[in-house]
Amino acid sequence: EAGVTQSPTHLIKTRGQQATLRCSPISGHTSVYWYQQALGLGLQFLLWYDEGEERNRGNFPPRFSGRQFPNYSSELNVNALELEDSALYLCASNTRGRTEETQYFGPGTRLLVL
Amino acid sequence: QQQVKQSPQSLIVQKGGISIINCAYENTAFDYFPWYQQFPGKGPALLIAIRPDVSEKKEGRFTISFNKSAKQFSLHIMDSQPGDSATYFCAASKTYNTDKLIFGTGTRLQVFP
Numbered sequence: 001e002a003g004v005t006q007s008p009t010h011l012i013k014t015r016g017q018q019a020t021l022r023c024s025p026i027s028g029h030t031s032v033y034w035y036q037q038a039l040g041l042g043l044q045f046l047l048w049y050d051e052g053e054e055r056n057r058g059n060f061p062p063r064f065s066g067r068q069f070p071n072y073s074s075e076l077n078v079n080a081l082e083l084e085d086s087a088l089y090l091c092a093s094n095t096r097g098r099t100e101e102t103q104y105f106g107p108g109t110r111l112l113v114l
Numbered sequence: 115q116q117q118v119k120q121s122p123q124s125l126i127v128q129k130g131g132i133s134i135i136n137c138a139y140e141n142t143a144f145d146y147f148p149w150y151q152q153f154p155g156k157g158p159a160l161l162i163a164i165r166p167d168v169s170e171k172k173e174g175r176f177t178i179s180f181n182k183s184a185k186q187f188s189l190h191i192m193d194s195q196p197g198d199s200a201t202y203f204c205a206a207s208k209t210y211n212t213d214k215l216i217f218g219t220g221t222r223l224q225v226f227p
Contacts, residue, residue, distance in 0.1 A: 004157070033215075035217075040219065042120075042203060042218055042220050043203065043205075043215075043217040044217075045214050045215065045216075048214070056214060090157050090158070092157070102160045103160070103215065104159075104160075105150075105157030105158045105159065107155065108157055
């Protein structure tokens with residue numbers, strides 16, 4: 001079974017630019033979660049999408065946004081990039097509506113803002 | 115009240131020794147406590163999880179101990195091996211609300227031969 005995939009693996013942008021990160025969940029999973037992993041801060045919950053809808057978001061400004069497509073893949077957009085947005089962005093997926101609770105993570109996209 | 119505090123930040127253990135990582139939470143509504151293991155260049159992977167109805171859960175060399183009254187839980191790695199060298203994250207959430215896993219800040223474990 002293929003795992004969660006993310007692209008690109010690395011992304012270098014400059015301040016003020018926009019970044020787009022992509023995630024493909026495990027086949028059969030309808031929920032996608034986005035996390036930011038900044039150095040020394042652990043994983044911070046960003047966004048949760050399920051069945052194409054944004055269900056919850058963490059304590060991040062509106063310039064962090066995204067969407068989920070009909071095939072359940074997801075896109076995270078970060079507008080007006082700031083230096084502190086440099087981090088590893090992780091995507092996870094699982095199946096909602098079942099007792100399974102494990103979130104399966106992808107390898108992440110490392111974003112560097114210069 | 116949403117925080118999960120994890121310690122130590124880093125841990126160095128000799129091969130064959132016991133690695134112990136501790137976490138404390140504040141929100142008494144939390145009732146699902148997973149541990150994730152992350153190797154360099156990889157995303158975190160679920161290692162073991164516990165619910166408050168048991169005080170201990172063991173899977174192979176990995177054991178979670180849970181103290182509900184103290185609002186603390188810990189991961190014990192018995193007979194630590196160099197292959198266990200990774201970053202470990204504890205997390206907490208409410209059952210059926212795992213859209214918002216609250217993670218600790220991570221512990222970098224190094225096991226030397």
